[in-house]
Amino acid sequence: MISTWVSVIVMLVAFVNGARNEDDRQPCAKVQTSSPVVPLGSPVTATCIIRDSCPVVIGQAVHIQWRLDNRFLPSSTVANESGRVSEVVIPSFNHTRGSLTCCVQASSLLVVGGVDIRAGYPPQPPQNLSCQTNLTTPNTLTCRWHPGQQETHLLTKYTLHTKIRDLNENNTYELPPGVHQYTIPRDGFVLFSEIEIYVKAVNDLGEATSVPITLEPVSAAKFDPPTILNIQAMPKRYGCLKLSWTLSEQQAWMRNSRLNLEVRLQTADSSRSAEQPILINQVRSTRPVDQCRLLHGTQYFAQIRVRYQQSPWSEWSSSQSGVTLESAPTGRLDWWMKGSGNQKDKHLTIHLFWKPSKQFRANSQNVSYVVSLQKLSGEKGQVCTTMANYCTIQLPKRAKKVYLSAVNAEGRSNPTEVRITLPRSSTVISDVTVIPQDDRSLLVQWSSLVSSSPIDFVVEWRPLLETELSFTQFEITDRNQTSLVISGSIEPYKPYGISVYPRFKDWIGLPQTVNAYSRQKAPSMVPKIQINKNWQYHVELTWDELALDERNGNIQSYKIFYWSAMDPVKVVATDPEERRVVLKDLNTVAMYDAFMMVTTFGGSLNGTTFHFEVEPFDAVSVVMIVTACGVGLSMLIIFIVMMCFSKHSRLKGRFWPAVPDPATAASRDGHQNQHRIPILPQTVMSPIQYTCPTLVFWTSW
Amino acid sequence: MKSLRAIILLHYFLFAVQSAPISSSGPLPAFREAAERAKTLVEKILRDIPTVHAATIHTQGLTLDSAHTANLQMMMTSLDIPAAPVLKPLSERFTLDVCVSRMAAGSQLYQGLLGVLCERVGGLSDLRADLRDLLTHVNKMKEVAQLGGAAEQNHSPNLASRLHGDYEVQVAVHLTLTQLRSFCHDMIRSLRAAATQRPR
Numbered sequence: 001m002i003s004t005w006v007s008v009i010v011m012l013v014a015f016v017n018g019a020r021n022e023d024d025r026q027p028c029a030k031v032q033t034s035s036p037v038v039p040l041g042s043p044v045t046a047t048c049i050i051r052d053s054c055p056v057v058i059g060q061a062v063h064i065q066w067r068l069d070n071r072f073l074p075s076s077t078v079a080n081e082s083g084r085v086s087e088v089v090i091p092s093f094n095h096t097r098g099s100l101t102c103c104v105q106a107s108s109l110l111v112v113g114g115v116d117i118r119a120g121y122p123p124q125p126p127q128n129l130s131c132q133t134n135l136t137t138p139n140t141l142t143c144r145w146h147p148g149q150q151e152t153h154l155l156t157k158y159t160l161h162t163k164i165r166d167l168n169e170n171n172t173y174e175l176p177p178g179v180h181q182y183t184i185p186r187d188g189f190v191l192f193s194e195i196e197i198y199v200k201a202v203n204d205l206g207e208a209t210s211v212p213i214t215l216e217p218v219s220a221a222k223f224d225p226p227t228i229l230n231i232q233a234m235p236k237r238y239g240c241l242k243l244s245w246t247l248s249e250q251q252a253w254m255r256n257s258r259l260n261l262e263v264r265l266q267t268a269d270s271s272r273s274a275e276q277p278i279l280i281n282q283v284r285s286t287r288p289v290d291q292c293r294l295l296h297g298t299q300y301f302a303q304i305r306v307r308y309q310q311s312p313w314s315e316w317s318s319s320q321s322g323v324t325l326e327s328a329p330t331g332r333l334d335w336w337m338k339g340s341g342n343q344k345d346k347h348l349t350i351h352l353f354w355k356p357s358k359q360f361r362a363n364s365q366n367v368s369y370v371v372s373l374q375k376l377s378g379e380k381g382q383v384c385t386t387m388a389n390y391c392t393i394q395l396p397k398r399a400k401k402v403y404l405s406a407v408n409a410e411g412r413s414n415p416t417e418v419r420i421t422l423p424r425s426s427t428v429i430s431d432v433t434v435i436p437q438d439d440r441s442l443l444v445q446w447s448s449l450v451s452s453s454p455i456d457f458v459v460e461w462r463p464l465l466e467t468e469l470s471f472t473q474f475e476i477t478d479r480n481q482t483s484l485v486i487s488g489s490i491e492p493y494k495p496y497g498i499s500v501y502p503r504f505k506d507w508i509g510l511p512q513t514v515n516a517y518s519r520q521k522a523p524s525m526v527p528k529i530q531i532n533k534n535w536q537y538h539v540e541l542t543w544d545e546l547a548l549d550e551r552n553g554n555i556q557s558y559k560i561f562y563w564s565a566m567d568p569v570k571v572v573a574t575d576p577e578e579r580r581v582v583l584k585d586l587n588t589v590a591m592y593d594a595f596m597m598v599t600t601f602g603g604s605l606n607g608t609t610f611h612f613e614v615e616p617f618d619a620v621s622v623v624m625i626v627t628a629c630g631v632g633l634s635m636l637i638i639f640i641v642m643m644c645f646s647k648h649s650r651l652k653g654r655f656w657p658a659v660p661d662p663a664t665a666a667s668r669d670g671h672q673n674q675h676r677i678p679i680l681p682q683t684v685m686s687p688i689q690y691t692c693p694t695l696v697f698w699t700s701w
Numbered sequence: 702m703k704s705l706r707a708i709i710l711l712h713y714f715l716f717a718v719q720s721a722p723i724s725s726s727g728p729l730p731a732f733r734e735a736a737e738r739a740k741t742l743v744e745k746i747l748r749d750i751p752t753v754h755a756a757t758i759h760t761q762g763l764t765l766d767s768a769h770t771a772n773l774q775m776m777m778t779s780l781d782i783p784a785a786p787v788l789k790p791l792s793e794r795f796t797l798d799v800c801v802s803r804m805a806a807g808s809q810l811y812q813g814l815l816g817v818l819c820e821r822v823g824g825l826s827d828l829r830a831d832l833r834d835l836l837t838h839v840n841k842m843k844e845v846a847q848l849g850g851a852a853e854q855n856h857s858p859n860l861a862s863r864l865h866g867d868y869e870v871q872v873a874v875h876l877t878l879t880q881l882r883s884f885c886h887d888m889i890r891s892l893r894a895a896a897t898q899r900p901r
Contacts, residue, residue: 187829191742193837
């Protein structure tokens with residue numbers, strides 16, 4: 001009995017304690033809002049209801065305040081209905097996320113409740129949904145879409161939905177957040193059976209669905225590049241190639257299916273390429289494809305690509321080549337002939353150049369050319385056979401024509417008649433100018449005498465760095481034409497000799513020739529300088545002309561820069577024709593440094609610095625001085641000798657007076673009349689010395 | 702006497718010998734298209750079988766071209782792997798209806814077997830999907846041509862309960878693929894013939 005009562009009491013005490021603890025565990029306030037997720041910029045209303053039993057408010061009036069994150073909301077937005085209930089209205093919630101808290105000002109500010117508000121946008125319909133099948137093992141179907149321009153700022157989930165029509169089977173694939181593509185596994189689609197696909201986007205503010213697409217998986221596959229097995233000429237079918245091909249190993253199971261094929265053909269000479277790929281529908285890889293209406297005897301490089309129905313095109317295959325059957329050449333050749341010879345010569349030397357006309361077809365990969373004196377000739381009459389595009393031939397003076405034909409293994413083209421016309425020293429062309437157009441073309445302009453009436457003009461050009469005539473090119477212009485743009489073989493930084501010839505019915509006038517560059521740059525080298533003469537205060541510098549392949553342009557000037565420790569930098573410039581310079585007024589005690597700068601119309605190049613100095617006495621100076629002294633001394637000696645042996649006493653007396661010897665003079669006076677003679681200074685002279693004081697001077701010296 | 706012979710021969714050619722029905726006009730385009738697609742899928746399955754076999758079978762002696770298949774007859778029985786439906790050339794008795802029905806049954810059979818084996822071995826799911834696609838198009842042939850034909854009784858294989866160990870699994874996969882290959886060869890011939898038929 002007692003134990004029962006004890007148990008009851010214990011249970012009651014526990015219940016009361018539990019009730020009390022439950023009260024303590026309940027939040028002080030409840031913050032309610034219509035929705036914790038709202039559209040961005042929309043109003044938010046929240047209500048805070050404080051529990052009466054909340055210890056904070058027991059026995060005292062409280063002031064309720066609202067905070068959004070760390071910022072108090074203005075009281076204008078707050079409506080306190082009572083001491084225990086407060087409502088706040090945020091007119092426009094412009095944050096993507098915020099914590100709205102209900103606070104009570106007691107002894108201090110206490111947070112009694114709160115709610116997280118999130119704001120964003122409903123999802124936009126997924127856009128640009130597209131799918132592509134991968135037919136490489138494993139077969140899959142990958143779909144991609146764009147989520148839309150607008151960021152939702154909310155967690156948005158995407159799901160991919162498919163419906164296989166023939167199976168009436170629906171599948172849904174859920175995607176991780178932020179992923180906008182999905183690869184459907186092999187069992188999610190049926191080959192050759194239509195499947196409808198759409199994407200749904202869902203977040204707390206709504207959902208949106210993409211525009212559904214319907215596709216057949218094989219028709220949505222990008223095939224691997226096919227392979228060309230071989231390309232062969234077709235027997236007895238000129239201008240045709242048979243192309244055998246196959247699908248890749250991964251798609252070989254489609255070999256009996258009808259596919260669409262595109263063939264791209266290009267000749268080795270890309271100037272004759274097919275402009276558009278050739279489309280062939282409904283072909284099987286088990287059957288070769290014929291391509292016709294091609295050039296004869298021409299190598300073609302082919303590439304193919306494939307698709308099934310309207311699927312994306314595969315990438316182009318690797319290239320394979322084949323050669324069509326050869327046939328005899330057709331069409332005429334354009335020619336240009338330069339002759340030389342005079343009345344006395346029995347033979348003429350002519351340079352004949354040719355090139356295919358627009359209508360010419362070689363119809364073979366190996367074409368040679370024959371120049372013959374006869375129109376219908378066999379071996380006899382042939383004066384030149386070559387694979388090149390020119391001939392230099394000696395012809396009898398009486399020859400008026402030759403015939404030019406192209407020959408291959410299948411035959412010969414109709415001969416082109418070439419009239420033999422000799423040059424005449426008649427100046428018809430004037431003012432030829434060449435203006436670069438770009439790196440690879442030149443504008444040639446000329447004028448001719450009004451009185452002349454050529455049948456046409458021939459503009460000929462050749463690279464000056466090459467000596468072979470095969471590099472010569474030409475273009476024939478109408479007689480009314482005065483300009484021509486030449487291109488194709490022109491390269492920058494290389495010199496070309498361009499000549500304009502007037503051509504008349506029976507003769508060719510004198511050409512005018514200009515050397516030109518399409519583009520110039522600084523020279524590759526600087527000439528080596530020789531210090532040729534070095535005499536007092538002057539130095540002469542000379543150099544050789546740069547080789548043509550080193551100039552890279554027309555030399556505009558040479559400049560010498562020189563300086564020393566005592567002199568500032570000086571510059572001396574010369575014209576390109578004059579390749580010497582004399583440096584004057586140099587300081588003899590200084591060592592000079594110098595370098596040359598060579599300038600073309602495209603740039604300049606500085607040479608390495610070299611040194612020189614001016615010697616005060618160089619060998620020339622010494623020789624001159626010695627020579628002068630020697631000549632002077634010799635002159636003096638001669639004069640003295642002449643004077644010594646001269647009988648002209650007055651002249652002698654002028655140069656040296658007769659001064660008698662005092663000893664001899666005293667004895668003579670004793671015997672004869674005494675002549676008073678002046679006593680001269682003590683100068684003892686020998687008889688010879690007495691006679692030639694000059695010699696005495698010279699000897700004592 | 703001679704005239705009697707002539708009459709007999711005439712009777713023979715006109716009535717006794719009846720060749721397979723050949724349509725006077727072409728087959729339905731949709732039927733033909735479905736048959737072409739089914740044939741393409743069979744060719745895909747035939748090309749995939751060696752690859753799948755190499756990827757899944759590692760037991761010595763179990764090769765596709767092995768002569769040991771005949772020694773596995775008992776295993777086939779114990780594993781309860783049914784034989785494939787027999788496909789014959791089209792004839793008065795083996796009509797198009799029957800032919801298509803058997804193709805469907807065989808496709809379904811092997812789809813089911815591979816479904817069971819997929820639980821034990823990886824690398825079979827794509828082949829199973831191919832068989833599902835094949836069955837889809839064979840059923841389409843039936844639908845387009847409004848072919849009736851008795852539904853072939855499928856022997857529901859009880860394979861799963863008989864795969865006690867890895868060896869049984871290997872043998873089951875090997876036998877299934879081997880039989881499937883043979884069945885597919887027969888299907889190619891049948892589909893080629895069916896594509897020229899005009900269903901009645």
